[in-house]
Amino acid sequence: VSIDYDAGLPPYRQLAGIIREQIRNGELAPGQVVPSYAMLVQTYGVARVTARKAIKLLESEGYVTVAQGWGTHVSDQLPS
Amino acid sequence: VSIDYDAGLPPYRQLAGIIREQIRNGELAPGQVVPSYAMLVQTYGVARVTARKAIKLLESEGYVTVAQGWGTHVSDQLPS
DNA sequence: AAATATTTGTACGTATGTATG
DNA sequence: GCATACATACGTACAAATATT
Numbered sequence: 651v652s653i654d655y656d657a658g659l660p661p662y663r664q665l666a667g668i669i670r671e672q673i674r675n676g677e678l679a680p681g682q683v684v685p686s687y688a689m690l691v692q693t694y695g696v697a698r699v700t701a702r703k704a705i706k707l708l709e710s711e712g713y714v715t716v717a718q719g720w721g722t723h724v725s726d727q728l729p730s
Numbered sequence: 731v732s733i734d735y736d737a738g739l740p741p742y743r744q745l746a747g748i749i750r751e752q753i754r755n756g757e758l759a760p761g762q763v764v765p766s767y768a769m770l771v772q773t774y775g776v777a778r779v780t781a782r783k784a785i786k787l788l789e790s791e792g793y794v795t796v797a798q799g800w801g802t803h804v805s806d807q808l809p810s
Numbered sequence: 811a812a813a814t815a816t817t818t819g820t821a822c823g824t825a826t827g828t829a830t831g
Numbered sequence: 832g833c834a835t836a837c838a839t840a841c842g843t844a845c846a847a848a849t850a851t852t
Contacts, residue, residue, distance in 0.1 A: 686824080686825060686826085687825075687826070688824085688825080702826080702827085705826095716826075717825090717826080718825070718827065719824080719825055719826065720825070720826080721825055721826080722825090722826085
């Protein structure tokens, strides 16, 4: 799974979709650490700001919790 | 009083503000011991480096004096 | 004198927050 | 959207100074 820059959907939404799917299918379990921005940048070839934007989106949706200096984790209470 | 990680003000400044206020209203009197880093960490749930940064800020302002192995104390001469 | 506990000092690695070009 | 730089923060480990036993 990678980012398609020719798709209509902006990269940060694509990336959010990828991670959201990993959470929904249990690849990323509640409480588990979500790959850091640096990892996402390296893995998907996006800019850090883009990775952040994707994570912020997932945070607003309730899929993850973000804490400075600590990292991003999958929420214990996933949205329905 | 606790730390709000969503506030615009960074935690170390918030913590400094809390202690500064305790000094100004006499809760912490001149010569008295300021809670150790370990205590601040436990009480406010911040990292030790963050507690230290707050104390160093108060030291630069003249509110406290810091001494290795001895602890932090409220200055005898408080700033105006 | 010596061992132990407490406290501050320093350093490293890693992560997020924000601002600028 | 990307690249870069800097600020802030967490965790951990060890060093140094002081106090206590």
